[in-house]
Amino acid sequence: MDISTAYMGLKVSSPVIVSSSRLTSSVENIKLYARKGAGAIVLKSLFEEQIMADIATKLDDHPMYYWYPRAAEHITELSKEHGVNEYIQLIRQAKDAISIPVIASVNCISAKGWPGFAKKLQDAGADALELNIAIFPFDESIPGCDLEEVYFEIIRAVKAEVTIPVAVKIGSYFSNLPRMIKGMNEAGASGIVMFNRFFRPDVDIDQMNIIFDNYLSSPVEITEPLRWIGSLSNKVSCDISASTGIHDYTGVVKVLLAGAKTAQICTTIYRNGPDVITQINEDLAMWMSTHHYQRIDQFRGRILQGKEKTGSFERIQFMRKNTGMNV
Ligand SMILES: Cc1cc2nc3c(=O)[nH]c(=O)nc-3n(C[C@H](O)[C@H](O)[C@H](O)COP(=O)(O)O)c2cc1C
Numbered sequence: 001m002d003i004s005t006a007y008m009g010l011k012v013s014s015p016v017i018v019s020s021s022r023l024t025s026s027v028e029n030i031k032l033y034a035r036k037g038a039g040a041i042v043l044k045s046l047f048e049e050q051i052m053a054d055i056a057t058k059l060d061d062h063p064m065y066y067w068y069p070r071a072a073e074h075i076t077e078l079s080k081e082h083g084v085n086e087y088i089q090l091i092r093q094a095k096d097a098i099s100i101p102v103i104a105s106v107n108c109i110s111a112k113g114w115p116g117f118a119k120k121l122q123d124a125g126a127d128a129l130e131l132n133i134a135i136f137p138f139d140e141s142i143p144g145c146d147l148e149e150v151y152f153e154i155i156r157a158v159k160a161e162v163t164i165p166v167a168v169k170i171g172s173y174f175s176n177l178p179r180m181i182k183g184m185n186e187a188g189a190s191g192i193v194m195f196n197r198f199f200r201p202d203v204d205i206d207q208m209n210i211i212f213d214n215y216l217s218s219p220v221e222i223t224e225p226l227r228w229i230g231s232l233s234n235k236v237s238c239d240i241s242a243s244t245g246i247h248d249y250t251g252v253v254k255v256l257l258a259g260a261k262t263a264q265i266c267t268t269i270y271r272n273g274p275d276v277i278t279q280i281n282e283d284l285a286m287w288m289s290t291h292h293y294q295r296i297d298q299f300r301g302r303i304l305q306g307k308e309k310t311g312s313f314e315r316i317q318f319m320r321k322n323t324g325m326n327v
Helices: 027-035 048-052 055-061 063-067 069-081 084-097 115-123 145-157 177-187 219-232 249-255 267-270 276-288 307-314
Strands: 005-007 010-012 016-018 040-042 102-108 129-135 166-170 191-194 202-204 210-211 240-243 260-264
Touching: 005 048, 005 240, 016 276, 027 084, 040 219, 048 084, 048 102, 048 210, 063 267, 084 102, 084 115, 115 129, 115 145, 129 145, 129 191, 145 166, 166 177, 177 191, 177 219, 191 219, 219 240, 219 249, 249 260, 260 267, 260 276, 267 276, 276 307
Parallel strands: 016 040, 016 260, 040 102, 102 129, 129 166, 166 191, 191 240, 240 260
Antiparallel strands: 005 010, 202 210
């Protein structure tokens, strides 16, 4: 049974990629995840603001941090602990320690000043770069298309600096996602990670304040990436990596059947520890054996065969006749 595959031209021994989070900020963890069978590792994101080293000014300026002040505190703390040099060092150490692809990650909201730094990440040995771009529409005077253009500008600016493949990790909040993805691909992105899971503030009704402890996903959240991967994977020419709600092999099989190249996991490692990676690989191989598949390519996108099936992912309103439910 061969569970290896390719993602943005990189050979990966498993479709299971450990996604960017605090978990991937230490060489010890990275070595452990490689040993447990991860196909690749996406390092913890470096923030554009860290690269620009003018944190205080930027944070004061940007409305996102007004709305979510804890992010500002977090970045400032991170910058103290894990500066840019430490990040370069992390890439070098990871590359020395493991043989699977190491994907550097930058969290960015503009193409101003920082993209030149991307070359340093490549020179340190990163096999690919994941741009975690999240530009939220807090300013009613800026048309949506102007915000979307920033994504393309960032990708073009970064691609002008590096030759390694660049993926973009996005959220699902776009008015026309297929057009966005086409534009990002044309700007130079070889991969799209669908989707990032943004902070979801909640309200504590006793303390009457906003709480931010809902940072891990639940398996039902897979349906959103699944819908979009299913409706787009055979229409776009870049590779799709699934993220959010993939907690076990069933999630991995689902996104592969919908056409994803790889499946990124984070919450399930927080909850179940690194052994979950080995478990998913073993269960995936078992599922393939049960269904008589030798290689992933034999079933990738299989769920989309037949026009009617692709259409199912595009359905957004409930229709009693087809839901199979008594609602
Ligand atoms: C504590 C924590 C920190 C994270 N940090 C980052 C980050 O620095 N960069 C990034 O692109 N995604 C980050 N993420 C998002 C994850 O990579 C992932 O996309 C998200 O958790 C959804 O996947 P999951 O359902 O497997 O958890 C973080 C997630 C968590 C829970």
